[in-house]
Amino acid sequence: MTAYLGSVWSCRYFWLSLVRMDLRNRYRGSVLGIGWSLAHPLAATVVICAVYYKLLKADVTEFVPFLLAGLACWNYLVGVTLSGCQCFVQAEPYIRQHALPLAIYPLRTTLGATVHLALALGVVIALTAALRGLHHPTALLALVPTMALLMLLGWSVGVLAGFVNTVFRDTHHLLEVTFQILFYLSAVIYPKELLYQNGLGWLAACNPLVAFQSLIRDPVLYGSWPSGSDIALTMAVAGLATTAAAVVLRYGSRHLIHYL
Amino acid sequence: MASILLEHVHLTFRVRQQYQITLKEYLLRGMFRNSRNPIREIHALRDVSLDLRPGDRLGVLGGNGAGKSTLLKLLAGIYEPSRGIRRVSGRISSLFELSLGFEMEASGRQNILYRGYLQGETPRSMRKKLDEIAAFSELGEFLDTPVRYYSAGMLVRLAFSIATAIEPEILLVDEVLSAGDLAFQEKARRRMREMMAKAQIIVVVSHDLDSLRRLCDRGLWLDQGQVRAEGPIDQVIAAYTSHVEARRAA
The missing domain is CATH 3.40.50.300 (P-loop containing nucleotide triphosphate hydrolases)
Structure with missing residues (x-):
């Protein structure tokens, strides 16, 4: 394990240069550039808030930061999974030329998504401060371990999605559909309390996607540290995913090239 | 050893x-x-x-x-x-499927850097080698152009220049003895001979x-x-x- 991590570290200049290149290429020739990664959740928020304000008379100063925080987390989780699906297929030319540790390719997609998450969180914090004020700014420190946990989860999910999609190319499309369904079940656009009030509390309690959003919403919106149950659930999920990814890398690496 | x-x-x-x-x-x-x-x-x-x-x-x-x-x-x-x-x-250097693995939207110079990193180089070692690789490739001002505008021959020249800029202990070569046009081929053969003289073990297909x-x-x-x-x-x-x-x- 230590030797493997050492080999990942030894080629850090390679995967870091790929991350930089991905970020550059994504917005190459675009007038708005990296601003698009902010424009997308902002546009979605404006539309959804307009609808909620008109139909449900929701308080926009409460709802805008709430929704943006949820979308930031959601877009990250969807992004690392779907881009993770392609991580090995996209890296086929490198895999066929050099025997580098396969773990670096999901790391590439995860780091790219993390940059966008950090930008989105910056906007959420700024908007929250402007619209309703930050109650306990020290609670924002909780975002540091949350980001680390999300990166670990993102990398693990990327490894798993990448392996499965390399063998079954339908995986990417199946996951897209699955995420569409999960979007409405994961309290992204409504408070999780609504689920409890309507007898669907179990859905919030055992859906880790809800817990991951709470890790971001609690410190930013409410100035509180995330609850113990949310921390326990997310750590368990990230730990499980990391273990599964390590096992897949250990036993699947030698076979992956035959499916490319 | x-x-x-x-x-x-x-x-x-x-x-x-x-x-x-x-x-x-x-x-x-x-x-x-x-x-x-x-x-x-x-x-x-x-x-x-x-x-x-x-x-x-x-x-x-x-x-x-x-x-x-x-x-x-x-x-x-x-x-x-x-x-x-x-x-x-x-330390292995493998010269096969040279034209694979280019980032087409990146410039030749950027590709030199990350292909160098792919071969185990560091930013410090690449700073020393960048000009030498650029000169050997003879691509001049094209090095600042995205490689998607390169011809197949130009891509091979660039790939060969990068791949042969390191000093491997083990050199694995698969049919790359005729890279580029006639003038470049002679230069490439010289470079291969130099590289082979330095490598401890060579396997050629x-x-x-x-x-x-x-x-x-x-x-x-x-x-x-x-x-x-x-x-x-x-x-x-x-x-x-x-x-x-x-x-x-x-």
């Missing part, structure tokens, strides 16, 4: 006739039992043993599909043996038997994944050519 040791190495590919299996095929066709796209086993290498030490120059020859390139990729660590032992120590005779002292003839002959390069080439002539006559 560089070394390569293969002991009774087998490599088996399990492939499907069609490119990929779909989830539908996986779930609905009796979990492969009644598959219309069954798995076939291809024995790419069978019972190959090798022991190379510093100073060895091995030429690998054989017909198409004999397993030559597969052997090279196995030595590079890209394929792992299905059975047997592979032990390789030393080629159909050009004269090149193999010139570059190598040992030969390995592969046929359908099996070693047909191994020994001094002249003897192995003689055995291979007489086999080919006998088949042609028959």
Whole structure:
């Protein structure tokens, strides 16, 4: 394990240069550039808030930061999974030329998504401060371990999605559909309390996607540290995913090239 | 000290006739039992043993599909043996499939950097080598242009310039002795000779038997994944050519 991590570290200049290149290429020739990664959740928020304000008379100063925080987390989780699906297929030319540790390719997609998450969180914090004020700014420190946990989860999910999609190319499309369904079940656009009030509390309690959003919403919106149950659930999920990814890398690496 | 040791190495590919299996095929066709796209086993290498030490120059020859390139990729660590032992120590440089792995939207100069990192270089070492690689490639101002505008020849020149800028302990070469146009080819041959003089172990795959005779002292003839002959390069080439002539006559 230590030797493997050492080999990942030894080629850090390679995967870091790929991350930089991905970020550059994504917005190459675009007038708005990296601003698009902010424009997308902002546009979605404006539309959804307009609808909620008109139909449900929701308080926009409460709802805008709430929704943006949820979308930031959601877009990250969807992004690392779907881009993770392609991580090995996209890296086929490198895999066929050099025997580098396969773990670096999901790391590439995860780091790219993390940059966008950090930008989105910056906007959420700024908007929250402007619209309703930050109650306990020290609670924002909780975002540091949350980001680390999300990166670990993102990398693990990327490894798993990448392996499965390399063998079954339908995986990417199946996951897209699955995420569409999960979007409405994961309290992204409504408070999780609504689920409890309507007898669907179990859905919030055992859906880790809800817990991951709470890790971001609690410190930013409410100035509180995330609850113990949310921390326990997310750590368990990230730990499980990391273990599964390590096992897949250990036993699947030698076979992956035959499916490319 | 560089070394390569293969002991009774087998490599088996399990492939499907069609490119990929779909989830539908996986779930609905009796979990492969009644598959219309069954798995076939291809024995790419069978019972190959090798022991190379510093100073060895091995030429690998054989017909198409004999397993030559597969052997090279196995030595590079890209394929792992299905059975047997592979032990390789030393910094490897592999010169094969050179045109692969370019980031088409990035400039030639950017590609030099990250392909250098891919070969284990650091920003510090690349700072020293960047100008030398740029000069060797003779691409001039095109180096600041995205490589998607390059011709195939320009891509090969750039790839060759980068790949041969490092000093490997083990050099694995697959048919890249004719990179670029005529003028560049002569320069490339000189560069290859310099590189080969510095490398401790060289394994060359080629159909050009004269090149193999010139570059190598040992030969390995592969046929359908099996070693047909191994020994001094002249003897192995003689055995291979007489086999080919006998088949042609028959």
